[in-house]
Amino acid sequence: MSERAASTTEAACVVFDIGELVVGPSTDDSSETPLEIRENAAVAAVDGEVVAVGSSEDVTREYPPENAETAIDAEGRAVVPGFVDPHTHAVFAGDRSDEFEAKLRGAEYQEILEEGGGILRTVRATREASDDDLLANLTGHLETMLAHGTTTVEVKSGYGLDTETELRLLEAIDRADDAQPIDLVPTFMGAHAVPEEQDTEEYVDAVVEEQLPAVADQGIARFCDVFCEEGVFDVEQSRRVLEAGAEHGLTPKVHAEEFTRLGGAQLAADLEAASADHLLHAAEDDIDALVDSGVVPVLLPGTAFGLGEAYADARAFLEAGAPVALATDFNPNCHSRSMGFAQTLGAVEMGMTPAEALLASTHNAALALDLDDGTGTLREGAPADAVVLEAPSYVHVAYRFDTPAVDGVLKAGEVVHG
Numbered sequence: 001m002s003e004r005a006a007s008t009t010e011a012a013c014v015v016f017d018i019g020e021l022v023v024g025p026s027t028d029d030s031s032e033t034p035l036e037i038r039e040n041a042a043v044a045a046v047d048g049e050v051v052a053v054g055s056s057e058d059v060t061r062e063y064p065p066e067n068a069e070t071a072i073d074a075e076g077r078a079v080v081p082g083f084v085d086p087h088t089h090a091v092f093a094g095d096r097s098d099e100f101e102a103k104l105r106g107a108e109y110q111e112i113l114e115e116g117g118g119i120l121r122t123v124r125a126t127r128e129a130s131d132d133d134l135l136a137n138l139t140g141h142l143e144t145m146l147a148h149g150t151t152t153v154e155v156k157s158g159y160g161l162d163t164e165t166e167l168r169l170l171e172a173i174d175r176a177d178d179a180q181p182i183d184l185v186p187t188f189m190g191a192h193a194v195p196e197e198q199d200t201e202e203y204v205d206a207v208v209e210e211q212l213p214a215v216a217d218q219g220i221a222r223f224c225d226v227f228c229e230e231g232v233f234d235v236e237q238s239r240r241v242l243e244a245g246a247e248h249g250l251t252p253k254v255h256a257e258e259f260t261r262l263g264g265a266q267l268a269a270d271l272e273a274a275s276a277d278h279l280l281h282a283a284e285d286d287i288d289a290l291v292d293s294g295v296v297p298v299l300l301p302g303t304a305f306g307l308g309e310a311y312a313d314a315r316a317f318l319e320a321g322a323p324v325a326l327a328t329d330f331n332p333n334c335h336s337r338s339m340g341f342a343q344t345l346g347a348v349e350m351g352m353t354p355a356e357a358l359l360a361s362t363h364n365a366a367l368a369l370d371l372d373d374g375t376g377t378l379r380e381g382a383p384a385d386a387v388v389l390e391a392p393s394y395v396h397v398a399y400r401f402d403t404p405a406v407d408g409v410l411k412a413g414e415v416v417h418g
């Protein structure tokens with residue numbers, strides 16, 4: 001036994017007798033699957049980090065379960081890295097279920113927005129909500145996400161559209177980060193829509209000159225995002241916001257080519273954004289530009305499903321060598337908090353294999369958030385965030401689409417669900 005093990009064994013969390021352990025992306029080019037998978041495995045964690053991954057026999061010899069603070073006998077079930085959801089708008093108030101009905105009767109998403117509904121309706125409800133109500137709404141959604149196996153979530157502001165409310169939303173994200181187990185990654189998205197009281201140019205000025213400096217001053221956002229779309233922010237306005245964000249230390253992200261091909265993907269490539277998201281209308285040139293500049297494509301199949309739109313071309317991205325990520329896009333227009341369901345849609349509707357969908361929901365999703373600490377893997381040194389499945393194989397994540405195939409969830413080596 002190593003000295004490190006002798007001195008730390010008692011603090012360890014050990015999950016043993018794992019039938020199928022998904023460690024992370026495969027490093028073997030000749031492998032048929034993009035995942036590194038170990039059978040009859042175990043994983044041990046100390047101080048929230050993975051310290052050993054290997055055969056159940058070897059790991060339990062070094063970290064005996066009987067000495068561990070938390071010991072889980074997986075009894076042959078599969079264990080995968082905790083899911084990372086890299087695109088949500090989870091902090092808001094109000095209800096838009098009637099718009100869902102209107103869309104089923106033929107109303108268009110953008111028409112609803114132009115008429116003051118959609119995002120603008122959520123903005124009115126959000127501005128009226130108290131800080132505590134916003135926090136309670138957000139933590140409620142996060143509880144559901146955790147039960148579905150998600151351990152890291154990006155959350156955007158963007159239903160305030162004024163300095164005071166945008167800051168309140170980012171503060172709610174900050175408070176929620178402390179109040180529950182999921183790690184939250186905050187994104188400032190003042191440029192989500194143009195508020196009813198201003199015209200677009202005036203509003204872009206307000207985002208750049210007032211909102212961004214205030215957000216940067218508080219130090220409560222990591223990314224800056226913009227809805228680059230016909231009728232919302234054009235490419236030049238989007239560029240202005242993202243460049244100003246970058247000057248304040250916020251890494252760009254772009255809502256790109258969702259309803260029209262406006263140029264958001266090329267902009268994301270130009271600015272070396274962390275990700276370009278949606279991409280339903282991305283063309284081959286856009287895909288190449290994103291791959292060449294290392295921008296992660298984040299695909300949001302729940303949105304296409306809910307709107308009845310054609311899905312993004314996941315296969316074209318994968319064939320171009322892109323590290324495709326999946327996300328829920330949870331928002332009042334896309335009421336799904338399940339990364340498992342995103343994987344089902346990725347597999348059934350976008351032609352991804354269950355392994356590609358799982359990789360897209362773990363390691364690649366972490367790349368979209370610039371997380372380089374091993375998040376989304378269960379390699380040594382990574383955060384010990386894991387899902388013990390209720391099944392013998394990771395394939396059950398995409399296969400089951402009624403309830404999550406989750407038996408238990410570990411965050412930083414502690415059982416936080418199940």
Ligand SMILES: N=CN[C@@H](CCC(=O)O)C(=O)O
Nearest residue numbers: 118119227303329331332333
């Ligand atoms: N497309 C822009 N923003 C969200 C939708 C927000 C809303 O409709 O409230 C999205 O990513 O899908």
Ligand SMILES: [Zn+2]
Nearest residue numbers: 087089255329
């Ligand atoms: Zn979005």
